[in-house]
Amino acid sequence: MNVAPSLTAVTAVLKDALTGPGAVTRIAGAALLVTTLAAQHPNPAFERAREKDLFSLVPNWKFFAPNPATHDYHYLYRTLDENRETSAWIELDLIQNRRMTQAFWFSSRRTEKAVFDICTAIIKNIAKGGDPTGTPPFRVLAEFIRRQIRDASNVSEVRGFQFAVVRAAGHDDSEEPEVLFVSTYQPMHPAPPAFLRAA
Numbered sequence: 001m002n003v004a005p006s007l008t009a010v011t012a013v014l015k016d017a018l019t020g021p022g023a024v025t026r027i028a029g030a031a032l033l034v035t036t037l038a039a040q041h042p043n044p045a046f047e048r049a050r051e052k053d054l055f056s057l058v059p060n061w062k063f064f065a066p067n068p069a070t071h072d073y074h075y076l077y078r079t080l081d082e083n084r085e086t087s088a089w090i091e092l093d094l095i096q097n098r099r100m101t102q103a104f105w106f107s108s109r110r111t112e113k114a115v116f117d118i119c120t121a122i123i124k125n126i127a128k129g130g131d132p133t134g135t136p137p138f139r140v141l142a143e144f145i146r147r148q149i150r151d152a153s154n155v156s157e158v159r160g161f162q163f164a165v166v167r168a169a170g171h172d173d174s175e176e177p178e179v180l181f182v183s184t185y186q187p188m189h190p191a192p193p194a195f196l197r198a199a
Helices: 004-019 023-039 044-051 109-127 136-151 194-198
Strands: 072-081 158-168 178-182
Touching (some): 004 023, 023 044, 109 136, 109 158, 109 178, 136 158
Antiparallel strands (some): 158 178
16 A cells, blocks of 8 residues: 555645645634634633633633532512511512523523522622622612512502522422521612712
8 A cells, every 4th residue: 555645645735724825814713623622621721722812712612501500599578668567578580481482582581690690799798708788799689679679569658678589499399498698678769879969
């Protein structure tokens, strides 16, 4: 078997690919392909290329999240009326029943995901020993719940509200729900920030 002619042909093809017209584009495309494939590997050593990717050119196609969520957060609130009477705890129903069309278009899922991420930031703050009250995630979640209360009936009688975050294991009934955070009472009509009052 004569290997020399086939080796010469391969060498000629490689030489044309690396030096012919459009060589820069081919080399850049090949480098991006190799970098993309390497970046999908779970080993942290392969993340170096992504760290130097200032313009986010390397896509991340990992199927699973690095730290997948294993629990659901439930949000409850109770209101304080003008007579200073507190209502029973009411659960916010954020999760919609799934429909087949949502496999293709599910923009309302963004609200669920945003509230989940905000809640995760609050819980991380608590785990570090901090008080989340006054932090941006707390203020956003409080305003989100305030808006839900405004959309409910008898909002004119509500003076303030308190909310709680409860963690549950979803369909696993063997694990009891755990109360992670209970806020102080928040005014229904908060005063504007100092810089707005000054203006």
